[in-house]
Amino acid sequence: MNKPSKVGFVSLGCPKALVDSERILTQLRSEGYEIAADYDGADVVVVNTCGFIDSAKEESLSAIREAMEENGRVIVTGCLGPEEEKIREVAPGVLAVTGPHQYEAVVNEVHKAAPQPHDPFTHLVPPQGLRLTPRHYAYLKISEGCNHRCKFCIIPSFRGDLVSRPVRAVLREAEKLVEAGVQEILVISQDTSAYGVDKKHAAEKWKDKDVRAHMTDLCAALGEMDVWVRLHYVYPYPHVDDVIPLMAEGKILPYLDIPFQHASPKVLKAMKRPANEQKVLERIHKWRDICPEIVIRSTFIVGFPGETEEDFQYLLDWLKEARLDRVGCFKYEPVEGAAANELPDQVPEEVKQDRWNRFMEVAQAISAEKLQERVGLEMAVLIDDVDEDGAVGRTYADAPEIDGKVYLPSATDLIPGTMVMAYITEATDYDLIGEVVFDDEDEDDDW
Numbered sequence: 001m002n003k004p005s006k007v008g009f010v011s012l013g014c015p016k017a018l019v020d021s022e023r024i025l026t027q028l029r030s031e032g033y034e035i036a037a038d039y040d041g042a043d044v045v046v047v048n049t050c051g052f053i054d055s056a057k058e059e060s061l062s063a064i065r066e067a068m069e070e071n072g073r074v075i076v077t078g079c080l081g082p083e084e085e086k087i088r089e090v091a092p093g094v095l096a097v098t099g100p101h102q103y104e105a106v107v108n109e110v111h112k113a114a115p116q117p118h119d120p121f122t123h124l125v126p127p128q129g130l131r132l133t134p135r136h137y138a139y140l141k142i143s144e145g146c147n148h149r150c151k152f153c154i155i156p157s158f159r160g161d162l163v164s165r166p167v168r169a170v171l172r173e174a175e176k177l178v179e180a181g182v183q184e185i186l187v188i189s190q191d192t193s194a195y196g197v198d199k200k201h202a203a204e205k206w207k208d209k210d211v212r213a214h215m216t217d218l219c220a221a222l223g224e225m226d227v228w229v230r231l232h233y234v235y236p237y238p239h240v241d242d243v244i245p246l247m248a249e250g251k252i253l254p255y256l257d258i259p260f261q262h263a264s265p266k267v268l269k270a271m272k273r274p275a276n277e278q279k280v281l282e283r284i285h286k287w288r289d290i291c292p293e294i295v296i297r298s299t300f301i302v303g304f305p306g307e308t309e310e311d312f313q314y315l316l317d318w319l320k321e322a323r324l325d326r327v328g329c330f331k332y333e334p335v336e337g338a339a340a341n342e343l344p345d346q347v348p349e350e351v352k353q354d355r356w357n358r359f360m361e362v363a364q365a366i367s368a369e370k371l372q373e374r375v376g377l378e379m380a381v382l383i384d385d386v387d388e389d390g391a392v393g394r395t396y397a398d399a400p401e402i403d404g405k406v407y408l409p410s411a412t413d414l415i416p417g418t419m420v421m422a423y424i425t426e427a428t429d430y431d432l433i434g435e436v437v438f439d440d441e442d443e444d445d446d447w
């Protein structure tokens with residue numbers, strides 16, 4: 001039998017792009033391709049790119065350049081795909097360029113570049129597919145595309161309108177992940193609250209129950225799977241209120257990732273943000289009454305065209321009152337093709353920088369205060385990494401990659417994926433330090 005061809009893979013961008021990479025890899029592996037660990041061993045290299053903002057495009061172009069220099073046989077896919085001329089400017093010799101979600105097109109290009117006879121006896125793929133995240137957590141993509149047209153965003157122009165996956169397919173995938181040992185499911189999409197709108201929330205049978213293609217039903221069904229379920233990219237539509245009781249009951253994690261982007265009604269209107277008319281502060285207070293341990297993470301943009309000092313001050317006051325737990329902030333950056341580029345009153349760079357500094361100062365102080373409140377508590381920690389210095393994990397309050405960590409300095413004998421109870425001894429601005437109380441192998445584990 002021929003030696004199997006090897007494919008190198010570089011995956012850039014957001015969790016949604018990561019899920020695309022996993023799909024492509026799963027398909028290739030099931031056809032008998034091997035995955036090369038480095039450029040040298042690869043017969044062809046696939047680069048899955050990000051094209052969201054200019055700095056991400058730059059990073060993608062330099063990854064393509066590097067793959068060309070190191071290997072020379074490169075297929076480009078992903079969000080930068082629609083800008084083929086740019087790619088060919090830096091790397092004229094790339095074998096092919098395909099766009100986002102064109103799984104079949106990428107796989108076809110790999111077939112041309114490195115043919116591989118299928119041998120089902122030697123090339124088995126686990127039923128849950130191949131994943132790029134550690135074995136104990138996985139991203140679950142519930143839809144593609146978005147029905148909104150935020151002025152700073154070009155995602156709908158290449159990902160199209162919302163297309164939700166059938167609810168049974170989503171739940172089946174989640175079940176397979178859990179069967180394969182996943183302990184934490186991270187629900188992702190462009191707009192999680194809008195899940196099922198395109199399907200008119202049609203119901204399907206799942207375990208003898210009718211489950212609608214709707215965020216609330218999906219959360220309730222995922223909540224039966226007995227693993228951590230974490231919601232990302234949630235817009236504060238009214239029905240988000242209905243998932244808070246599921247959090248209070250411990251069915252899904254009391255964690256909401258809501259990309260607010262701003263608080264000033266005037267700026268939100270200029271951005272054309274969805275669900276900005278809701279009385280968000282009031283609702284956050286109500287959510288905390290129902291589920292006091294709820295953690296809210298968000299991202300914001302400062303320096304959007306037309307943002308005045310008054311608007312910015314409104315945002316700062318809002319943040320002080322909302323006391324969000326985890327906050328990221330970006331200085332507004334024009335993205336090629338975005339409608340916001342045409343808006344008047346662009347904010348000068350030094351003003352953006354000043355606002356960013358002031359915003360982060362407030363956000364950091366809130367984070368530090370909130371983390372101090374955790375000192376002296378015992379918290380469940382999911383272990384992500386272990387080395388000779390100890391273990392690093394996360395509580396329910398932290399998503400992988402984007403939030404804080406819990407350091408357990410003396411815990412060198414743990415295994416990634418283990419859930420332990422930890423006593424929190426110290427807090428820094430963004431992270432916690434603790435010691436293991438007992439792990440989930442212990443008999444008296446009752447949490």
Ligand code: SF4
Pocket residue numbers: 146147148149150153154155156190191274
């Ligand atoms: S909600 Fe707005 S920012 Fe998010 S993908 Fe849709 S258009 Fe872009």
